[in-house]
Amino acid sequence: MRVLIVEDDPVHAKSAARVVEPLGHEIVEVSDGEQAVRLLRSEPFDLVIVDWLLPRMTGFELLYWIRRTLGASPAVLFVTSKSLEDDVVLAMEAGADDYLVKPFRVAELVSRVNALLRRATRGNEHGGLICAGEYVLDSVERTVSLRGQRIELTPKEFDLIAFFFNNLGKLLSRKVVSISTWGRELDPASRTLDTHIYRVRQKLALAPENGLRLSSVYTHGYRLEAVPARTLHPTAPSHHSPAQPMQAAQWAPAGLAYE
Template identity: 55%
Template sequence: MNILLVEDDPAQADVAEKAIRQAGHAVHRVAHGQAAITYLEANEVDLVVLDWELPGVSGFEVLYWMRRNLGREPAVLFLTSRILEVDIVKALDAGADDYVIKPFRTKELVARMSALLRRTRRSEKIESAISVGPYVFDITQRSVFLRGETIVLTEKEFDVAAYFFGNVGRVVSKRLLAKLSWGRELDSTSRTIDTHIYRLRRKLALGPENGVRLTTVYTHGYRLDEVEVSKAEPPISVLAEPDDHVERSDQSEQGA
């Protein structure tokens, strides 16, 4: 895989470049935002490891340029020393696929890169079907199957689930999920998204026994990852609907 590393700190760039090469990837390294744009205009890459704080053209400006001119690809892994929720959400909503807090650990950096590269290789996400492990989403018919068995989802549930499965390894913010399902942001105190996710976990049987895990990323949103199928128990197919006592707050916002 071809990776563009954009980092102006020589010491951190050296560490990141070495880790990327040891992981078996080709890497081109630049230290400025404008140099990154120039390189991307002439070359195809699979992943951009992008520092937020760059001289001249910032990493955030590079990200905006990429999404305006290159679309959803290549994937972008943000390197940032900013840890405030508002900054992280801003980056994810602008089109970053994931982030690593600086100073980074090389093993974490390589692991997150690998997850994004697996998603990049999955061409099904831009076609009429999405296939992840035992799950198949028929986008045209708006149907989902787990080992050939149909799972019945509402319209909103299908939209959210299809987005997760089409973006495996990417952190998806609650703000984006709200816009995806309701076309607008929800009140910060609303539990609608949490209830929605709870139902998807149950209906789709999202867990290691079926080769996936839907993880809550504290204060930011959720991320769906592929994992090794658990040998501890047999694969689970479709689970029953949540019990009636499940939280039903904001029902007027949920719809069907």
């Protein structure tokens, strides 16, 4: 397995390398995010170990680039001195696979690296595909299909829905969604996020009959969740009035707010 260490402090970089290399993995070290991007564009890696505080490009910005450009792989492990709970939550919700605060313990780093690489191996067996409900998202080809039919999406719409697919079932704040999709927190008065949410709901036909629902949770954010398809049970017509067709509005899932 190939591991990229992105750390501007040579002492910390060597410390991490000395722990990971004996596990039998190939190690490549770079000192900033821009060097990491150049490498990741041209070479495959299974795991990126990254510090948050880097020159020219922060570790969080590198995480954003990886998830937007490369999808769910490689795995990303933050090893950083930023220890506030808000920082940890922000990184994990934005797509980090794990988070370790410096100074790390050798046994703990070994355990985290092994777990992430085992997970990466299982993910590679599926070729970057995420199956949810009646949908298949291909993070390599950057496509989404519903029952085998490809859905046309803009690059930004794909970035947005891919982030939800990678966090299925999680409640995601507007801040995390905007940073992970646009690389920055959007102005609170902007309707950009709402517009994109509306478009992906419409294009993907996200509804229980297709196995997924994208819900707005007031003041909190959004959640894409798997739901059982509804089964329509025909009712015998009344002797007093003809059977009425099911109205489209009856199929609208509860709590689904179109903005």
